[in-house]
């Protein structure tokens with residue numbers, strides 16, 4: 001049962017996909033892999049974090065400390081990464097809310113970051129979908145009280161159009177909440193209630 005050794009478990013989805021930019025570059029097909037993060041990924045995750053997010057912008061060591069804290073919070077917090085030809089191109093961090101045995105589990109996409117040189121290639125939507133599938137499977141094994149759905153939520157800056165564009169496609173219930181948490185930047189919450197098919201079990 002893999003949650004016993006969570007950080008050692010390496011999930012690899014070798015999509016065997018044609019890397020969309022390969023054609024444009026006239027180069028060979030690239031390999032895209034999505035998997036759970038391992039400790040050795042943390043510096044690369046931090047490098048992306050410090051480049052694309054404001055929280056630890058241009059402070060690599062601080063970003064490393066932050067992502068390391070979350071990494072060690074597994075399974076409360078779960079990191080996934082996407083590699084392109086062996087280079088870590090992006091990551092996503094998901095947080096389980098409100099306990100592990102909720103009848104209505106809620107998992108938040110806390111962060112998704114794609115390195116600048118890999119943005120605009122559709123990596124984030126693919127990574128999100130794979131993560132959601134994997135988290136649903138993980139939740140089904142961990143939680144014997146799920147009633148019918150796993151609910152995914154994400155908060156995004158309302159005017160981060162690139163992110164909101166991706167979220168709107170993946171979080172199909174649409175915008176379900178608003179807040180202003182960081183300064184005066186408006187944020188929107190999008191949601192997806194994903195149905196879960198469960199085996200018949202004793203009451």
Ligand SMILES: CC(C)(COP(=O)(O)OP(=O)(O)OC[C@H]1O[C@@H](n2cnc3c(N)ncnc32)[C@H](O)[C@@H]1OP(=O)(O)O)[C@@H](O)C(=O)NCCC(=O)NCCS
Pocket residue numbers: 052053110111112113114115118119120121122123124125156160161162163165166
């Ligand atoms: C937002 C983000 C995760 C999207 O990932 P991605 O892999 O680039 O996603 P996509 O390739 O599907 O692009 C999403 C949209 O952004 C646009 N886009 C992405 N990168 C772009 C760039 N560098 N310049 C202009 N447009 C860009 C795409 O054209 C697409 O627009 P469309 O939906 O209207 O076609 C990524 O751009 C990123 O890491 N941004 C910085 C961090 C961030 O804002 N994270 C989200 C908040 S947690």
